[in-house]
Amino acid sequence: MESDEEGIYDVESDASINYNSSDDGIYSEGENTAHGEANDFMDEPTSYKCLTSDQIFNYMMKVVDEVNAILQLPPHITCILLNHFKWDKEKLMERYYEGDQDKIFEEAQTINPFRLKGKVVSSNTNNITSFSMQSTKRPLTTQEVCDICYLPSQHMNGLQCGHFFCIDCWNEYLRIKIIDEGQGQKIACPANDCNILTDYETILSLLRGSDIKTKYHQRLTDGFVMSHHLMKWCPSPGCSVVVKVTTAGTRNVTCICGHAFCFHCLQPIHEPVRCPLLKKWLRKCNDDSETAHWISANTKECPKCRATIEKNGGCNHMICQNKSCKFDFCWICLSAWSPHGSSWYNCNRYDANDSVAARTAQEKSRAALNRYLFYCDRYMNHRQSLELEHKLYSKIKFKMEEMQQHNMSWIEVQFLKKAVDILCKCRNTLKYTYVFAFYLRSNNQATIFEANQKDLEMATERLSEYLERDVTTDELSNIKQKVQDKAKYCEGRCEALLRHVYEGYDMDLWEYLDE
Amino acid sequence: MANISISRVKREFAEVVKSEEAKRCGICIKMLNENNFTKLLGEITGPPDTPYEGGKFLVDIEIPDSYPFNPPKMKFITRIWHPNISSVTGAICLDILKDNWAAALTLRTVLMSLQVLLSAAEPDDPQDAVVAKQYNENIHLFMKTARHWSEAYAKARPIKTQDFHEKVRKLSETGFSDDSCRTALSKSGWDEQRGMETLLDS
Ligand SMILES: [Zn+2]
Ligand SMILES: [Zn+2]
Ligand SMILES: [Zn+2]
Ligand SMILES: [Zn+2]
Ligand SMILES: [Zn+2]
Ligand SMILES: [Zn+2]
Numbered sequence: 001m002e003s004d005e006e007g008i009y010d011v012e013s014d015a016s017i018n019y020n021s022s023d024d025g026i027y028s029e030g031e032n033t034a035h036g037e038a039n040d041f042m043d044e045p046t047s048y049k050c051l052t053s054d055q056i057f058n059y060m061m062k063v064v065d066e067v068n069a070i071l072q073l074p075p076h077i078t079c080i081l082l083n084h085f086k087w088d089k090e091k092l093m094e095r096y097y098e099g100d101q102d103k104i105f106e107e108a109q110t111i112n113p114f115r116l117k118g119k120v121v122s123s124n125t126n127n128i129t130s131f132s133m134q135s136t137k138r139p140l141t142t143q144e145v146c147d148i149c150y151l152p153s154q155h156m157n158g159l160q161c162g163h164f165f166c167i168d169c170w171n172e173y174l175r176i177k178i179i180d181e182g183q184g185q186k187i188a189c190p191a192n193d194c195n196i197l198t199d200y201e202t203i204l205s206l207l208r209g210s211d212i213k214t215k216y217h218q219r220l221t222d223g224f225v226m227s228h229h230l231m232k233w234c235p236s237p238g239c240s241v242v243v244k245v246t247t248a249g250t251r252n253v254t255c256i257c258g259h260a261f262c263f264h265c266l267q268p269i270h271e272p273v274r275c276p277l278l279k280k281w282l283r284k285c286n287d288d289s290e291t292a293h294w295i296s297a298n299t300k301e302c303p304k305c306r307a308t309i310e311k312n313g314g315c316n317h318m319i320c321q322n323k324s325c326k327f328d329f330c331w332i333c334l335s336a337w338s339p340h341g342s343s344w345y346n347c348n349r350y351d352a353n354d355s356v357a358a359r360t361a362q363e364k365s366r367a368a369l370n371r372y373l374f375y376c377d378r379y380m381n382h383r384q385s386l387e388l389e390h391k392l393y394s395k396i397k398f399k400m401e402e403m404q405q406h407n408m409s410w411i412e413v414q415f416l417k418k419a420v421d422i423l424c425k426c427r428n429t430l431k432y433t434y435v436f437a438f439y440l441r442s443n444n445q446a447t448i449f450e451a452n453q454k455d456l457e458m459a460t461e462r463l464s465e466y467l468e469r470d471v472t473t474d475e476l477s478n479i480k481q482k483v484q485d486k487a488k489y490c491e492g493r494c495e496a497l498l499r500h501v502y503e504g505y506d507m508d509l510w511e512y513l514d515e
Numbered sequence: 516m517a518n519i520s521i522s523r524v525k526r527e528f529a530e531v532v533k534s535e536e537a538k539r540c541g542i543c544i545k546m547l548n549e550n551n552f553t554k555l556l557g558e559i560t561g562p563p564d565t566p567y568e569g570g571k572f573l574v575d576i577e578i579p580d581s582y583p584f585n586p587p588k589m590k591f592i593t594r595i596w597h598p599n600i601s602s603v604t605g606a607i608c609l610d611i612l613k614d615n616w617a618a619a620l621t622l623r624t625v626l627m628s629l630q631v632l633l634s635a636a637e638p639d640d641p642q643d644a645v646v647a648k649q650y651n652e653n654i655h656l657f658m659k660t661a662r663h664w665s666e667a668y669a670k671a672r673p674i675k676t677q678d679f680h681e682k683v684r685k686l687s688e689t690g691f692s693d694d695s696c697r698t699a700l701s702k703s704g705w706d707e708q709r710g711m712e713t714l715l716d717s
Contacts, residue, residue, distance in 0.1 A: 147619040148583055149519050150526035163619070172519055173618060176584045190584075192617035192624075 048245040048263070050256040053218045056231075056242045060224045063087065071096060076199035077113055083185045084108035087227040109188065109197040111160040148173070148190065157206060159198060163191035170206045174198075178212060184219025214240075234259055235266040271429055272501035273436040277512075281435045285376065302327055303334045317465050331381065375438040382431035385464070389424050392467060396420055399471060406476055415480060419467060419487040426460040426494045436501070441511040445504055452497040459490040520582045524552040524622075531623050542626045544576070553578045557589070557626050561671060562634045566661035567595070570669030574629065575605070576622065586616035589625065594694075596657075596664040596701060598638040598647035603698075607632075608642035645702050653704070660701050667697060679705065686710060 051059065061075070067089050068078045084107065085092040095104055105112040143152045146166035153166035165173075169190070177187045187198045200220055207213050218240045225231045225242055234241045236259035243253050245263055252269045254260040261268055265275040273281070302318075305325040317337050320327040328337035400413040433453045440446050463486045471479055504510045531537050531544050541560025548554065557574035561567025572595060577588040589612060591605035599608045611620060611628055641647030650657045663679040665671035674680070682705060686696040691714050699717070703709035 149523050150530075151522065165618075169519065169618065173584050176581060180581075190618040192619045194617070 047247065047250045048243055048253050050234075051231075051242045051244055053214065053221065053240045053242075056221045056225065057217050060221050063089070063224070067092065074113055074201075076201040077110055080110045080185070080197055080199060081105075081108050083223045087224055109195045110199070111196060113160075157202075159189050159196050159202060161189055161191070161194050161196040163189050163194055165190060167206065167208075171208055174203060174207060174216075175212060178216050178219055182219060184216060184221070185223050232263060232266065235261055269428060270432045270435075272498050273432045274505070277439055278432070278435060281438065284372075303329055317461060372438070375434045379431055379434040382427050382434070386424060386427045386431065389420065389427060389464075392420050392423070393417070396467065396471075403476060403479075412480075415484055415487075416467075416471075419463065419483045422487045422491050422494075423460065423463050423467060426456060426463070426490050429494055429498065430457055430460060433497070439512045441513050443509075443511055445500075445509045446511075449497070449500060449504075452493070452500055456490070456493040456497050459486070459493045462486055463490045520578060520580055521552050523583055524555075524578055527621050527623065528552075530621075534623065537623055537627075540627060540630060542623065542630065544622055544626070555622070556592075557622065557629075559626055559630050559633070561665060561669065562630055565634050566658050567597075567633045567665050567669070568671065570665040570671035572633075572669050574626065583618045583620070586612050586620075587622060587625065588612075589629075594664060594668040596646055596661040597633065598636045598641045598643060598650045599632055601643050602646055602664075602701070603643075606642060608640060649704070656704060660705070664697070664701070667693075682707060682710075686714070689714075 060079075064075050064078050064082060067082060068075055070093065071078055071081075073081070081092055081096075081104065082089070084104075085095070102112055102115075143154055144156050144164065145151065146153050146156065146169055147163075148165050148169035151166065153168075155167040156164040157167060157170055158164035173190050174187065177183045185197070187203070188194065189196045189198065200216075203216060204213060207216060221242075225233060228244075230246070230248065231242050231244045233239075234243055234255040234257060236255060236257055239255060239257045239259060241255050241257060243255055243263065245253065250263055252260065252271065253263050259268075262270055262275060265279065267275070267278060267282075270278050302320040302322065302325060304327040305320060305322050318329050318331045320329070329335060330337050396416045396419075400416050403413045403416075404410060430453070433449075433456075437446075437450065437453065440449070466482065466486055471483070474482070501510075528544060528546070531542070537543065541558075543558050545556045545558070546552070547556055555576040555578065557576050559572045559574060561570035561572065571593070573592040575590050575592050579585050579588065589607055591600055591607065594602065594605070596602055600606070607629070609625075609628060609632060611617075611625060636650060638647045638650045646657070649660065659676055659679070662671070663676040666674055666676060667680070667683075679700070682700055683693055683697050686700065686707060687693050689696075689711070691699075695714060695717075696710070699713040700707070700710040703713050
């Protein structure tokens, strides 16, 4: 059903925004394809579209029109019928031509417009819209008392069921249904014991205010979007964009609002870990409030002088702010920073020998907790760094302006923003490598994975440190080369790690610990 | 929009006062404070041929700001023995006070529905499990208990459950309040021994 829809409605031509039209995405995946590198684990930017609520409404209406070419009903009635059949066109047609049409209208909670023919006097009889609600507006001369507010009104409106209410009451009723209850397609007539559903044409003609109309458009398309397995609402709060993928395999998408998420589970992009494992991890983190408390601390003590140090940048290389101490240490393991710069950087790996040493059951459970805390702490650290990295964008922007004043063009200074993009992507990947590692049973491949993780972590910290500290002091002439080298290296490490993990998935190399 | 809510309640109020039907059925609405249309008091007369006959049942009515688009909040103030009304809190299980509320319904129609509920309980959708169990298992005992509660709390006359009043009086000599004794006995099928145990357990 999906594939033929593509052909018929051709939304790509007018009703879509191309991913590439936006350049504020944090994860600039376009870069990867531009290099033409083979990276089958990345989703092509062209494999999805972002549709605004108006576009999705138009798309929905195209489906309605398509069905209507056959059914010949007023579009707002067809819309109610289609929604009743969960947007399964074939099922609606089959039932419609099978026989009992009145029963279909009744089930769908609407009124068969053919039953009303001749009954309704309309000023607008020349086309199909004569069925619509406008025709049920009563003549303006009579004043009637509204059954809701009990006040006389000249503006009485109602659905085909014949229950009339004043325009103020309609608006208040619809506001509660649309805004407070988040309803759209399933708003019934306010009369007692009447289950006739409102149609979009009536509602749009009654609603006052563009905000509520926009909201209504969104809610109206909910059923349509949910019934379509290649479309999902962007989960970012307040965002009303629908992401539509071309194939069910598409995983990582970036909404035009900038929010990057996993199309399958709606969590933020979580490479390389897969959705079920992530879900398990998130549940574990939520369950463990005590440890969550333990890891949420944003401050640590200097391991040497015990001065309290607050982390205010993403870099894990800390320098104690106590002027007489100035100890260089690693935020993650709290040991001296100096070995971290060299190749025996060992901060990413939990020493399994420690847990082997655990003898009694109590020690074992403590070892299990320590193991969890070890991975959780690293996960939280990268998460926190990632949040702080967003400060870096404004810092870098400042630097870019400065460089433009020194004879560099706008295009030439974009390398800095790209470097921060890469930094964020690497941090995000690192964050989830600790989730993956937590569930991973050690084997040869796991050892290779840990080595890749270590390399990526080291490369990321170097890039982070450079962008955060040295870029402000270094000679302008040196910066570009250094940033590009470090970023490119980082990106290479990240791709290597991801490729290895994805190959492992394909070849079934990963073994998991039962938890 | 509070102004729809207030103008609507004012109108309804005037309508109930005039309504012949309301008078005939023994339904009225009172204001608790002058010019306060958010806290009202409803009164329902127990319908004939039911254990509630002749009783006066007071109902607490709270009008939300979003009235009439959302239902009024109602609960019984007068204690009542009924499967769809909590014998402890007076909370009511009635569809039109929840999902099936419609803006065109009124306080009067809700009170009349409550009156109908008193004549025709719906034990399959119970609010009070103990009462519903008794209703299903021993309808005769349920009727008599409900009558007794109406006499004790809703001033229903004539007194038809003298033996129950006597049991409550005897049990209350232990120092427990009449209300606690009545509840304990009602929940124990009016067995004095079990009633005493229920009292001590609670
Ligand atoms: Zn009105
Ligand atoms: Zn209606
Ligand atoms: Zn979005
Ligand atoms: Zn996912
Ligand atoms: Zn220090
Ligand atoms: Zn470390």
